[in-house]
Amino acid sequence: MLPERNSTKARRTRANIIESALSLFREQGFDQATMREVADRAGLAVGAAYYHFRTKDEILLALYESTIDDALERARFKSAKSADFADRVKDTLEFKLSLLKPFRDFLGPLAGHALIPGSALSPFSDESSEIRAREMQLFSSIIHGSSLKVASEFKQHLPRLLWLYQMSVIAFWLRDTSTGQSRTLRLISISLSLIMKLFAVTRVPVLRQANGLILSLLELTEPDNSEKQAACA
Amino acid sequence: MLPERNSTKARRTRANIIESALSLFREQGFDQATMREVADRAGLAVGAAYYHFRTKDEILLALYESTIDDALERARFKSAKSADFADRVKDTLEFKLSLLKPFRDFLGPLAGHALIPGSALSPFSDESSEIRAREMQLFSSIIHGSSLKVASEFKQHLPRLLWLYQMSVIAFWLRDTSTGQSRTLRLISISLSLIMKLFAVTRVPVLRQANGLILSLLELTEPDNSEKQAACA
DNA sequence: CCTTAAACTCGAACCTGTTCAGATATTTGC
DNA sequence: GCAAATATCTGAACAGGTTCGAGTTTAAGG
Numbered sequence: 256m257l258p259e260r261n262s263t264k265a266r267r268t269r270a271n272i273i274e275s276a277l278s279l280f281r282e283q284g285f286d287q288a289t290m291r292e293v294a295d296r297a298g299l300a301v302g303a304a305y306y307h308f309r310t311k312d313e314i315l316l317a318l319y320e321s322t323i324d325d326a327l328e329r330a331r332f333k334s335a336k337s338a339d340f341a342d343r344v345k346d347t348l349e350f351k352l353s354l355l356k357p358f359r360d361f362l363g364p365l366a367g368h369a370l371i372p373g374s375a376l377s378p379f380s381d382e383s384s385e386i387r388a389r390e391m392q393l394f395s396s397i398i399h400g401s402s403l404k405v406a407s408e409f410k411q412h413l414p415r416l417l418w419l420y421q422m423s424v425i426a427f428w429l430r431d432t433s434t435g436q437s438r439t440l441r442l443i444s445i446s447l448s449l450i451m452k453l454f455a456v457t458r459v460p461v462l463r464q465a466n467g468l469i470l471s472l473l474e475l476t477e478p479d480n481s482e483k484q485a486a487c488a
Numbered sequence: 489m490l491p492e493r494n495s496t497k498a499r500r501t502r503a504n505i506i507e508s509a510l511s512l513f514r515e516q517g518f519d520q521a522t523m524r525e526v527a528d529r530a531g532l533a534v535g536a537a538y539y540h541f542r543t544k545d546e547i548l549l550a551l552y553e554s555t556i557d558d559a560l561e562r563a564r565f566k567s568a569k570s571a572d573f574a575d576r577v578k579d580t581l582e583f584k585l586s587l588l589k590p591f592r593d594f595l596g597p598l599a600g601h602a603l604i605p606g607s608a609l610s611p612f613s614d615e616s617s618e619i620r621a622r623e624m625q626l627f628s629s630i631i632h633g634s635s636l637k638v639a640s641e642f643k644q645h646l647p648r649l650l651w652l653y654q655m656s657v658i659a660f661w662l663r664d665t666s667t668g669q670s671r672t673l674r675l676i677s678i679s680l681s682l683i684m685k686l687f688a689v690t691r692v693p694v695l696r697q698a699n700g701l702i703l704s705l706l707e708l709t710e711p712d713n714s715e716k717q718a719a720c721a
Numbered sequence: 722c723c724t725t726a727a728a729c730t731c732g733a734a735c736c737t738g739t740t741c742a743g744a745t746a747t748t749t750g751c
Numbered sequence: 752g753c754a755a756a757t758a759t760c761t762g763a764a765c766a767g768g769t770t771c772g773a774g775t776t777t778a779a780g781g
Binding site: 452462 | 596597599600601602603604605606607612659660662663671674675678679681682685689695698701702704705708709
């Protein structure tokens with residue numbers, strides 16, 4: 256891990272670099288902008304940038320984090336308007352997308368890391384666990400504040416599921432070339448209707464036989480229990 | 489686009505490069521192996537390698553393609569053993585994963601391109617449409633040779649859906665750290681059971697009301713109808 | 722054969738992310 | 752205020768993917 260970097264100066268320099276990076280990324284895209292340019296615009300040498308950020312990607316991650324950070328609070332407020340689960344999720348997702356919109360053009364390269372197993376930038380990685388936890392927390396509050404009815408055994412998995420759903424929506428949105436990404440908005444509203452129907456179905460007695468399957472699928476995809484066997488040895 | 493490169497010599501050189509790359513990637517991993525080494529081992533200068541392949545990643549793609557190519561035929565044969573749809577899909581997926589296994593460690597970088605919108609290496613891109621079409625064709629033959637019963641309006645979407653399912657399985661497999669990726673095998677069998685149940689449900693009269701939703705979701709995610717509006721103008 | 726254009730190959734040079742051995746600034750202990 | 756310790760910064764050097772102008776080989780036509 257990097258040293259503290261918590262002094263006022265370090266924080267200011269970091270902010271300075273992030274700001275320069277943001278404007279450059281906006282102007283030229285993530286790939287085109289070079290670290291030398293970022294450092295130049297911040298009035299620093301490359302080495303200084305690498306003193307505060309391990310990699311170029313990490314600057315992008317910090318950028319994302321600083322944007323999403325206060326956004327989470329606003330999203331929580333925004334979603335509280337209705338008690339209907341689907342409405343709340345819809346509001347939240349649309350709000351998040353509107354926040355991400357300015358970055359859409361250079362978020363693509365970042366998304367590429369999602370599937371690369373070792374990447375620190377993957378939303379599944381340890382490095383981004385903090386921000387992931389914060390996002391899931393938002394979904395938790397959305398669930399608990401709503402009037403959602405779903406088979407009780409699924410409750411504990413819902414935040415992660417919702418987060419996964421959000422990631423899929425974002426992945427679709429990044430590749431959505433329709434004007435204003437209107438297609439994504441339709442995707443959200445249709446898929447949410449379906450999800451609600453699915454939730455309803457899990458409570459129908461005749462169909463509950465499938466719940467066991469769903470549950471084992473959920474447990475199978477849980478990230479942290481891969482060492483359970485190792486611990487027994 | 490690159491020129492023809494279809495002469496005997498070009499084909500031989502390409503094969504030569506691919507072979508060198510494969511052995512090097514196996515020995516050192518994709519990232520560690522340098523283009524200079526690949527070229528050296530093939531008895532060429534770097535420039536020659538770049539005459540035949542636009543990028544390092546493209547060599548990996550060619551590698552993947554040459555592996556998957558004859559595999560598709562064998563997979564078709566393999567899946568024909570049973571008439572049960574789920575069994576056929578399961579056999580095919582497991583067979584494909586067994587083929588990909590030797591590449592698993594260095595397939596990550598390739599997967600990374602999947603989500604990057606403009607990437608030529610994305611499995612969604614125009615450039616890889618040929619291999620995608622061939623894979624979907626396999627799924628078509630799996631469907632048509634089986635005793636699958638599903639609401640008729642979904643039939644036309646099944647190959648693409650199955651292909652998407654395959655991609656998800658592979659994405660999971662790439663990040664699956666359980667010994668022998670046993671977890672992925674369980675994922676396949678559980679998710680297939682669920683999918684079969686879902687198929688059954690689409691034919692239950694009371695629940696058919698959801699079919700319209702599903703159908704519009706399927707059409708929304710179709711890749712080629714993004715220009716329909718533009719064509720009207 | 723010889724000519725010539727196209728296909729192919731070469732390898733030095735380029736570009737850009739990253740590192741590192743030292744400056745320079747800032748803080749801390751006294 | 753001062754010296755040691757620590758934090759911050761510098762810019763040259765490195766590494767590896769990629770480009771490119773200049774050769775060399777091959778194929779076709781005469």
